[in-house]
Amino acid sequence: SSIFTFFSHGVLVAAPEYLKIEANRETIQVLKNRFFLGIESEEARQQPVDVAIPLFNPRPIHTSPKNPVVSEKPDYVVLQNGWLGQAAVLYRYPASIVAGFPIEYYHLVDQAVLVWESIPMEKSVNIIDRMRTRMNSLASDPSATSQTIQKLQKVEWLAQNIGGQAHLVKFSFFLLYSQPTREELTQLARKIKIVARSRLCDVDVPRFFQRALFEYKTAPPISLFGGIKLKYTDTNSLRTFYMLIDETLVDEDGVFLGRDFTGGPVVFDPYTKTNHNIVVLGKTGGGKSMFAKVFIRRLKQKEPNVKIWGLDPENEYINVAAKLGLKPVEITPKTRLGLDPFRLMRELPDFEPYDVASLLTQFYCEEKDETRLRSLVFQNRDSKNMEEFVKRVRETGDMEIAKKLEGALYPPDSIVYEGETLGLEPNTVYGLKSLELTGMTQRNRLKSLVMTLLSVHLQRQMFQKQEKGLLFIDEAWLFVDFPVTMGVFESVARRARKYGKSLMLITQRAYDVAATKAGRTVLEQAASSFLFGQEKAAIPLMQEVYHLREEEVNTLLEANPGTCIARIGPRSVRMQVEPTGEELEAFRTSLV
Ligand SMILES: Nc1ncnc2c1ncn2[C@@H]1O[C@H](COP(=O)(O)OP(=O)(O)OP(=O)(O)O)[C@@H](O)[C@H]1O
Ligand SMILES: [Mg+2]
Known part of the structure; x- marks a missing residue:
């Protein structure tokens, strides 16, 4: 179904990249999104991911990024190419997310990253139970905010949806971007915030976790310190992240x-x-x-x-x-086409008496004749051609079928069968x-x-x-x-x-x-x-x-x-x- 159920733990990275494309004698520069999938376990890594998910290049999860971090400041990092990098985490999502929303960030960022970890069913049930109890008591307070009520609804919804195909998953979605100077970095961060707000999401640049994010490390213990809160959702909803939908289609050599x-x-x-x-x-x-x-x-x-x-x-x-x-x-x-089914049957290993019988049933007989035709074709499969087959059918005394098949011996049908192939x-x-x-x-x-x-x-x-x-x-x-x-x-x-x-x-x-x-x-x-x-x-x-x-x-x-x-x-x-x-x-x- 989806990679989120296929792999229990992983990182999905969308990395926009500029490509030169030859099109109608023109060279065009286009933005193409490359997707990378990092997966945790040795065993998962051996799955034929390129067959299951052809878009992705599976990589070991801890491969360091293309442009490694050389030093870390509280709210940004210095990258090997001298640019300054920053990581921003989306931490609040509206009740319904516009499908495909990660695409909106692609032209601003170097990478959009989704980290997830599915939680075993039994543990999921416990977690949801605990959340439900807590939210219920909060929501029963007369002064409960609408946000709390919404949260309770979300938990109830999760409780209903977990089970069967859907698992509970922890996830974090963040953006990695870089600029040559601090000013430009701040400007870009502002733009990203505007895009997020327009979708009722909030972003945050977590201090002291910049390097960790650049290295895709959001798993505990880091999240335990509260620097990066992981979100819970179910595997089906995670799919609506649609970061996998790429609204561009640029196949190299296409x-x-x-x-x-x-x-x-x-x-x-x-x-x-x-x-x-x-x-x-x-x-x-x-x-x-x-x-x-x-x-x-x-x-x-x-x-x-x-x-x-x-x-x-x-x-x-x-x-x-x-x-x-x-x-x-x-x-x-x-x-004259020379496409006699008996000749074709001899020439083509995959064209069998069974197929010839269906063909003759469809074009000359009725459905009720099919079983009879199967045995007739099978018994007479060495007939030289249609003409000989019809003759043999007549000889077996099955006049009804023979009569129906006679249509094959006269134009226009006969022309299809006669002649050299x-x-x-x-x-x-x-x-x-x-x-x-x-x-x-x-x-x-x-x-x-x-x-x-x-x-x-x-x-x-x-x-x-x-x-x-x-x-x-x-x-x-x-x-x-x-x-x-x-x-x-x-x-x-x-x-x-x-x-x-x-x-x-x-x-x-x-x-x-x-x-x-x-x-x-x-x-x-x-x-x-x-x-x-x-x-x-x-x-x-x-x-x-x-x-x-x-x-x-x-x-x-x-x-x-x-x-x-x-x-x-x-x-x-x-x-x-x-x-x-x-x-x-x-x-x-x-x-x-
Ligand atoms: N990409 C296009 N740009 C401009 N005009 C187009 C384009 N595609 C089709 N047309 C115009 O529409 C007409 C019909 O297109 P076409 O013959 O491909 O339709 P069709 O979907 O094959 O229809 P049918 O099912 O009837 O065969 C064309 O003759 C052409 O004038
Ligand atoms: Mg057409």
């Missing part, structure tokens, strides 16, 4: 996408995330395809060797394929729009059939080597009535990481996609999500899956084309995708 709401550049590299998958959600006209094209183009320019495959149900990409560094292949009802080269985008036949009872059926078999077939190439690559699928919602198709997307998503691949799924009507089991899994598990403008109907789902804050919901409801929220692990960055003039011209969707 692709420049646009700017965040403060005007800072957004630079993104999906391949450094826990998995490489990307989902792009938003209402029609929100700017999803523009984003995808801009991203693909710049990724390809930056890394010509990255392998890209695209499935383009509306022929939106094949027209601009050259700009994306891709080869366009338009599939028409006359293209389409030669597949990476860096190709397949346009499927012409498969939208009028007068079909089930809309998008032929598209789905081709989409499914093509995705299955592509996996062979994608998952051959461990090598950077991307499969993008736009308009995924068209396939929500075809669980087998959605299932193939999910299986690509699941296997992608192992082979260095990324699935980028782009869709409107996120709620329809999430209503399918496979679709939901893909949405929930992608490490990177880009949420563009949404219709009202999509908001409940957005809140459920992405735990949006209210201002984020408003952003989505009021978004202009190209405005989105990038949700990358614990980061949440509101941004505007910035195509260049040339890209905007080329990638604009025609108003046909």
Whole structure:
């Protein structure tokens, strides 16, 4: 769940740092927050933190800071670089804290530090009991202040919330900053105080504890002297410190996408995330395809060797394929694809009789036929092709199923199966729009059939080597009535990481996609999500899956084309995708 339950004792440091970023042939200086996690025990240190919490570089807790203290005065320290440093502790918090408030200090300080220690359950109960008894007697005094009443409420609230997942934790949050002179240091301290007050917090510069704070030592015995009072809260609330939310997204060696709401550049590299998958959600006209094209183009320019495959149900990409560094292949009802499931089954170890049976059930039969089809496919798995399989089914006397399957032997379906298997080269985008036949009872059926078999077939190439690559699928919602198709997307998503691949799924009507089991899994598990403008109907789902804050919901409801929220692990960055003039011209969707 959170690092505060994962590690019983630790230090979390946010250290803003200036970086130079290459973006669209420009060099920009940006402020990037680096996070460091220090953890106490030997055993904890051996946990694979880089997997659990990819943002952090776990360090032994007592590593001395980059700029060590050389001498200590009562209320400041002298640092090795000659500057004067000061530590200020936040010691009073309002009943509700604005989520993410530590961010407000980042441009003022060198480091923002959170030290915590969880308390074993039994001891927690004792501590809360004692606090409750004390606060109760204080509050029962008729002259009790509203502050006391508030404190009692807080304790009651803690008492209710401790247990289950939540532990009691002691914590301290402080800021470390430095300036060349005393005057400047005092000025900066004043600014920090103003920011704190505006959030109803108080800060204090504890005398004689400056060095200790610079060395992250707030544990007893220091706190016992009353110099630094540790606060109590529960692990869930500590999470609302959100110091882990970084409102900037600047991945070194990433692709420049646009700017965040403060005007800072957004630079993104999906391949450094826990998995490489990307989902792009938003209402029609929100700017999803523009984003995808801009991203693909710049990724390809930056890394010509990255392998890209695209499935383009509306022929939106094949027209601009050259700009994306891709080869366009338009599939028409006359293209012979050679994607016979029996042939694919022989060629692909992961495509099994079970999968073929689901596919045939979905496109030709009814659900009740699935069990029967499974045994038929299994018994006849050595059939040369669909035609031979149908013949064999007929011979077994199962005329009902044979009759249903006959649809596969005539156009347009037969074309999908017949012919030599389409030669597949990476860096190709397949346009499927012409498969939208009028007068079909089930809309998008032929598209789905081709989409499914093509995705299955592509996996062979994608998952051959461990090598950077991307499969993008736009308009995924068209396939929500075809669980087998959605299932193939999910299986690509699941296997992608192992082979260095990324699935980028782009869709409107996120709620329809999430209503399918496979679709939901893909949405929930992608490490990177880009949420563009949404219709009202999509908001409940957005809140459920992405735990949006209210201002984020408003952003989505009021978004202009190209405005989105990038949700990358614990980061949440509101941004505007910035195509260049040339890209905007080329990638604009025609108003046909
Ligand atoms: N970042 C942007 N900056 C400026 N204009 C944009 C941006 N993104 C999109 N647009 C404008 O909005 C139009 C629609 O964008 P886009 O085709 O990407 O929408 P979409 O979300 O893919 O919609 P659909 O779901 O209908 O495919 C574009 O043709 C372009 O004119
Ligand atoms: Mg689009």
